[in-house]
Amino acid sequence: MEVTVGVPLPILLLISLIPVTHSKSTIEPCNSSDSCVSLLYYILPYDSKLSEIAYRFGVNPFDILGANSISPKTLGDEIFKAESVVKVPIPCSCVDGIRRCMPPTYTVRPADTAASISEGFGGFVSAEQIRSRNGINATNPLTSGQSLVIPLPCTCFGNVSNGIPAVYMSYVVKSGESLSSIASEFGTTAMELEAVNGLGQAVVNSGDVLFIPISACSSANLKWYNESLIVAKGSFALTASNCIKCVCGTEDLNLRCWPSGIAPSCSQLQCKDSDLFIGDSVVNNTPFGCKVTTCIYRGHNGGKIYRSLAYSWQAPCPGNQCYNMASPSPAPSPFILTISPSPSSSPPSNPTAGTIAPNSNTTTKQNFNLSSQGTLLLLTHGAFFYTLLPLGLGLELSFFL
Ligand SMILES: *[C@@H]1O[C@H](CO)[C@@H](O)[C@H](O)[C@H]1NC(C)=O
Ligand SMILES: *[C@@H]1O[C@H](CO)[C@@H](O)[C@H](O)[C@H]1NC(C)=O
Ligand SMILES: *[C@@H]1O[C@H](CO)[C@@H](O)[C@H](O)[C@H]1NC(C)=O
Ligand SMILES: *[C@@H]1O[C@H](CO)[C@@H](O)[C@H](O)[C@H]1NC(C)=O
Numbered sequence: 001m002e003v004t005v006g007v008p009l010p011i012l013l014l015i016s017l018i019p020v021t022h023s024k025s026t027i028e029p030c031n032s033s034d035s036c037v038s039l040l041y042y043i044l045p046y047d048s049k050l051s052e053i054a055y056r057f058g059v060n061p062f063d064i065l066g067a068n069s070i071s072p073k074t075l076g077d078e079i080f081k082a083e084s085v086v087k088v089p090i091p092c093s094c095v096d097g098i099r100r101c102m103p104p105t106y107t108v109r110p111a112d113t114a115a116s117i118s119e120g121f122g123g124f125v126s127a128e129q130i131r132s133r134n135g136i137n138a139t140n141p142l143t144s145g146q147s148l149v150i151p152l153p154c155t156c157f158g159n160v161s162n163g164i165p166a167v168y169m170s171y172v173v174k175s176g177e178s179l180s181s182i183a184s185e186f187g188t189t190a191m192e193l194e195a196v197n198g199l200g201q202a203v204v205n206s207g208d209v210l211f212i213p214i215s216a217c218s219s220a221n222l223k224w225y226n227e228s229l230i231v232a233k234g235s236f237a238l239t240a241s242n243c244i245k246c247v248c249g250t251e252d253l254n255l256r257c258w259p260s261g262i263a264p265s266c267s268q269l270q271c272k273d274s275d276l277f278i279g280d281s282v283v284n285n286t287p288f289g290c291k292v293t294t295c296i297y298r299g300h301n302g303g304k305i306y307r308s309l310a311y312s313w314q315a316p317c318p319g320n321q322c323y324n325m326a327s328p329s330p331a332p333s334p335f336i337l338t339i340s341p342s343p344s345s346s347p348p349s350n351p352t353a354g355t356i357a358p359n360s361n362t363t364t365k366q367n368f369n370l371s372s373q374g375t376l377l378l379l380t381h382g383a384f385f386y387t388l389l390p391l392g393l394g395l396e397l398s399f400f401l
């Protein structure tokens with residue numbers, strides 16, 4: 001038996017409670033009822049429909065699409081091939097003092113063995129863990145129709161890694177892999193994985209479960225009402241009854257939200273006293289400088305979507321600066337770009353260069369988003385624009401809730 005215990009030390013007291021296991025897995029103690037989102041790096045054991053995967057783990061198919069950055073517009077019940085990787089977002093709760101996924105239950109079928117069930121769940125839970133959690137033994141064997149609890153491993157670690165918002169992804173080590181090969185695949189270091197997983201030495205074996213920190217965008221600094229959202233880098237999440245899509249780009253860690261366009265009846269997508277919808281911005285050139293007005297998403301509660309206009313002053317105007325632009329075009333005056341929210345789920349990495357022509361009376365309507373670093377970002381046609389707009393010049397937020 002090898003049990004590896006992660007920091008902090010008080011955990012050691014829990015050792016006697018840790019179920020017997022043949023593979024290493026970190027245990028995170030917890031004492032609060034709050035949960036976080038975790039990911040399973042699930043290698044499909046057999047061809048499976050999206051709906052089957054969702055059912056197997058008791059999660060919403062839209063959430064699976066978001067975690068894998070697959071546009072919901074393509075939603076059919078497509079089949080994912082055996083051996084392909086599907087990231088399954090699953091709530092990580094506090095169960096009996098340790099972090100565990102709210103266990104999905106599984107109904108035993110006639111040909112099942114504990115080993116085949118373990119395989120079906122991607123090896124995140126060993127056959128032995130399934131047996132011990134459910135009191136299966138020689139005198140009390142698996143029976144068809146029986147309902148089993150599948151205790152999938154997960155961790156939250158306060159939603160941060162090295163001070164950066166993070167989502168933790170559970171990963172089953174494959175044969176031939178080393179800590180450093182896994183680290184380089186996921187953009188981290190062997191040392192980091194060693195620390196996160198409380199490994200005494202940098203050795204992992206096939207079948208061990210590792211937790212890999214994935215940088216994420218957090219709503220924590222965005223002053224949302226009644227909502228806290230953390231989205232792993234390079235993925236998106238649907239929120240507010242699927243009305244709002246929030247993307248975490250790969251280039252930075254800023255959450256960008258706009259109407260998802262997939263939910264049938266969404267209201268309150270437009271900011272009050274404004275023709276701007278969530279995610280839209282307008283730039284007005286005034287004698288005092290450029291006034292940027294943005295309609296931003298502010299959370300939701302009880303069927304109500306909060307949004308508000310945010311104002312900032314910017315100097316000089318966008319017309320006087322160079323931008324990366326997807327499709328450079330002569331700027332009419334006033335210059336209005338009507339931007340539809342990007343349908344593509346991941347931002348293109350290399351927007352082509354271009355400029356907005358200098359213009360003395362420019363009104364530019366684009367998707368902006370507030371970044372936590374105090375800069376505004378222009379977002380259009382699926383390309384992200386990095387602009388030099390210091391919010392320090394006077395951001396006022398006024399709320400129309
Ligand atoms: C709850 O757990 C956290 C993190 O493990 C710890 O810092 C805190 O002291 C605990 N609180 C109580 C009341 O045990
Ligand atoms: C099997 O488990 C049951 C409880 O689930 C226990 O009463 C019984 O003694 C166990 N039998 C063996 C052989 O361990
Ligand atoms: C982690 O994030 C979730 C939202 O995804 C939130 O509910 C929870 O309170 C956060 N936990 C901590 C410790 O910040
Ligand atoms: C939602 O947020 C508002 C404003 O912060 C607060 O007054 C209210 O109590 C919150 N409601 C819930 C259910 O958290």
Ligand SMILES: *[C@@H]1O[C@H](CO)[C@@H](O)[C@H](O)[C@H]1NC(C)=O
Nearest residue numbers: 284285333334360361362363
């Ligand atoms: C600037 O644009 C506004 C409307 O956007 C218009 O009313 C005004 O006449 C324009 N000024 C000039 C100098 O073109």
